Amino acid sequence: MPNHPTIYIGDDTLAELIGYCQTRDLRSFVLVADRNTHAVLGGRVEQALANQGWDVLTALLQGEEVVADARSVMQVMYALDRAPRTFLAVGSGTITDIARFVSHRAGREFISLPTAPSVDGYTSIGAPMVLDGAKITVYCHAPLGVFADLPTLCAAPRVMIAAGFGDMLAKLTSVADWELGALVWDEPFDPEIARRSRDAAWACAHSIDAIAAAEPAGVRALIEGLIESGLCILDFGETRPASGAEHHMSHLWEMKLLREGRPAVLHGAKVGIGVVLSLQRFDAVRRMSRGEAETRLARSRLPDREAEIRGIGRAFVGMADQLAEVQKPFLDMTEAEHIALKDRVLAHWDDIERISAGLPSAAEMTGWLRKVGGPVAGREVGLSDEEIALGVRWGHYYRNRFTVAKLSQMLGMP
Numbered sequence: 262m263p264n265h266p267t268i269y270i271g272d273d274t275l276a277e278l279i280g281y282c283q284t285r286d287l288r289s290f291v292l293v294a295d296r297n298t299h300a301v302l303g304g305r306v307e308q309a310l311a312n313q314g315w316d317v318l319t320a321l322l323q324g325e326e327v328v329a330d331a332r333s334v335m336q337v338m339y340a341l342d343r344a345p346r347t348f349l350a351v352g353s354g355t356i357t358d359i360a361r362f363v364s365h366r367a368g369r370e371f372i373s374l375p376t377a378p379s380v381d382g383y384t385s386i387g388a389p390m391v392l393d394g395a396k397i398t399v400y401c402h403a404p405l406g407v408f409a410d411l412p413t414l415c416a417a418p419r420v421m422i423a424a425g426f427g428d429m430l431a432k433l434t435s436v437a438d439w440e441l442g443a444l445v446w447d448e449p450f451d452p453e454i455a456r457r458s459r460d461a462a463w464a465c466a467h468s469i470d471a472i473a474a475a476e477p478a479g480v481r482a483l484i485e486g487l488i489e490s491g492l493c494i495l496d497f498g499e500t501r502p503a504s505g506a507e508h509h510m511s512h513l514w515e516m517k518l519l520r521e522g523r524p525a526v527l528h529g530a531k532v533g534i535g536v537v538l539s540l541q542r543f544d545a546v547r548r549m550s551r552g553e554a555e556t557r558l559a560r561s562r563l564p565d566r567e568a569e570i571r572g573i574g575r576a577f578v579g580m581a582d583q584l585a586e587v588q589k590p591f592l593d594m595t596e597a598e599h600i601a602l603k604d605r606v607l608a609h610w611d612d613i614e615r616i617s618a619g620l621p622s623a624a625e626m627t628g629w630l631r632k633v634g635g636p637v638a639g640r641e642v643g644l645s646d647e648e649i650a651l652g653v654r655w656g657h658y659y660r661n662r663f664t665v666a667k668l669s670q671m672l673g674m675p
């Protein structure tokens with residue numbers, strides 16, 4: 262397993278950070294923040310390090326909405342000199358990804374100082390970046406450490422706490438999808454990592470009252486869960502423990518918004534809506550008898566390759582060729598392979614029922630997300646019913662994974 266970053270969560274962040282830098286002999290820094298995150302935390306970090314007599318440059322990202330794109334990268338590069346500096350990412354997901362990318366390409370390390378418990382990507386090695394209007398994940402590196410200042414996280418905007426809660430509860434559906442993939446699609450699986458990811462999500466579900474009230478105990482549980490989820494991704498080497506059909510839908514919506522120049526929606530907000538939609542499918546599976554599944558599977562035909570690729574092209578504009586390649590194992594199945602897949606689904610029907618039964622219902626999840634103030638329907642974040650339907654029908658083609666979306670398609674309930 263890879264080395265884990267040093268993790269600190271508490272009220273004594275600046276002293277902990279200084280102690281860490283002393284033991285590591287780190288004395289030169291470039292702090293990356295925007296106006297907001299500089300105001301809530303960055304300024305204090307800058308001052309504390311300067312008080313040690315250490316050398317701190319600040320790259321202050323400009324603009325109302327910071328995007329992990331060429332403009333932001335240029336702003337950080339412009340603030341840099343040639344000194345060997347450790348990057349300090351003071352912000353939520355986007356600022357962390359910008360610092361992750363530039364520090365990696367500059368051959369330097371970075372330390373993450375989250376300002377909101379909004380996403381599980383702090384400990385990630387991948388940086389989602391926008392290049393020429395398209396979103397790509399660039400493999401970079403994990404931070405040396407994550408120093409989470411609890412009072413700052415508790416004071417984060419409620420929508421960001423709700424987004425973190427949505428991204429966290431997504432581990433329930435993503436692990437269930439992962440188990441489906443392991444059962445019928447031969448996907449690599451690690452039961453211990455699956456357990457850790459699921460336990461982290463349930464711990465947050467059980468802390469819902471404290472999270473909804475942004476109490477320190479609740480926000481601590483949330484950031485612990487998000488960090489643990491990030492470590493599960495780090496340990497497994499890719500995102501299966503933390504990302505299933507709910508994330509695939511979210512990626513589709515995100516790219517559509519980006520393409521059309523519309524305002525971005527917080528990752529965890531879109532993912533939370535995806536979780537409810539995935540749970541509706543698991544609800545349907547849970548209600549389905551083996552006999553009904555058998556009848557439905559008997560009716561299931563091979564996917565119509567050309568029609569599906571046309572649909573993929575409408576849903577993921579400009580990506581049809583790339584995704585046709587990714588989906589070869591599904592779209593290019595032979596008749597015999599398709600029958601074998603249906604047989605595997607039926608042979609594992611008891612397991613599939615058990616996986617579905619271990620999940621909260623869509624109605625329960627809706628109540629939880631509402632309680633923390635998160636959106637539960639597309640229109641709350643500016644996505645039309647047609648766009649939501651697009652995600653439900655086509656989102657799964659984003660990855661070669663067997664999720665509840667592909668299962669539903671085979672069962673004739675897309």
Ligand SMILES: [Zn+2]
Pocket residue numbers: 381428503508528532
């Ligand atoms: Zn996520």
